[in-house]
Amino acid sequence: MRIFVVFLFSIALCISTPAQAGDPPALVLDLSNWCLTLPIDSNQAGKPDEIGQPDLASFVDDRYFRANSQANGVVFRAHCGGVTTKGSKYPRCELREMVEDGTKRASWKTHGEVIHTMDMRVAITATPEVKPQVVCGQIHDADDDLIMIRLEGAKLFVERNSFGDVMLDQHYQLGTPFDVRIQTGRGTVDVWYNGKQMMSWAVSRSGCYFKAGCYTQSNISKGDESESFGEVVIYRLQVEHSD
Structure with a gap:
């Protein structure tokens, strides 16, 4: 009996062992329904x-993509000289929402009955020197970004393209963790910052999905060095779709 109890205890210890520095980021965050875009083209296929x-x-x-030294967050980095996706001039190390255990690309609408929620605890830890701008989270629709959580200098805000920005923090300090919730459904997109609702926007879009990571908003044509980079650490990342 004692041997059996010790065996069970050993199994429990193995299951509950926390992630360590050097472990795959998937041991820190649940990445089962995501895919990752990197700012490199290692197989020379002409795309990231x-x-x-x-x-x-x-x-x-x-x-570009690793657990931090405390193994309680995942580091995303994209350098200004990185390879970019089609339709974008800026590099990214960014997750794209998937479904069915990562086998199919997510696609939903903001005006249905289903409520789509992304919760993040995140810190922006570095920006390029010349154009210090980084995006850490977004909703993308079938054609373009719908909203982006964006830092420009010290101003952290929700970007809505031609619909106007919504300020979250005018004096953000690099490395400061913050909580952000993006929720949409039934015709609105809502954003909370550190527990306070900052935006409720009536908008209808289709072909939508969440993105999270580091989308550096600069490149060498803006005057930044190729190795200058943006960096984001994500400590918590949860997505839910509920009626």
């Missing part, structure tokens, strides 16, 4: 590398 499931479950890149 994309890491999907099941490879993302064990993927680590010490430069």
Whole structure:
């Protein structure tokens, strides 16, 4: 009996062992319904590398995508000279929402009965020197970004393209963790910042999905060095879709 109890205790310890520095980011965040875009083109296919499931479950890149030293967050980095996706002139190390255990791209609408929610605890830890701008989260629709959580200098805000920005923090300090909730459904998009609702916007879009990570808003044509970078640490990332 004692041997059996010890065996069960050993199993419990293995299951509950926390992530350690150097472990795959998938041991820190649940990445089962995400794919990752990197700011590099290692296979020379003419577009940025994309890491999907099941490879993302064990993927680590010490430069761009790794657990932080405390193993309580995932570091996303994109340098200004990085490869960009079609239709964008800026590099990214960014997750794209998927469904069905990462096998299919998510696509939903803001005006249905289903409520779509992304909760994040995140810190922006670095911005390029010349154009210090980084996006850490967004809703993208079938054609373009719908909203982006964006830092420009010290101003952290919700960008809505031609519909006007919504300020979250006018004096954000790099490295400061904050909580953000983006929720949409039944014809509105709502944003909370550190528990306070900051936006409720009536808007209808289709083909939508969440994105999270580091979308650096500069490149060498803006005057930044190729190795200058943006960096984001995500400590919590949860997505839910509920009636």
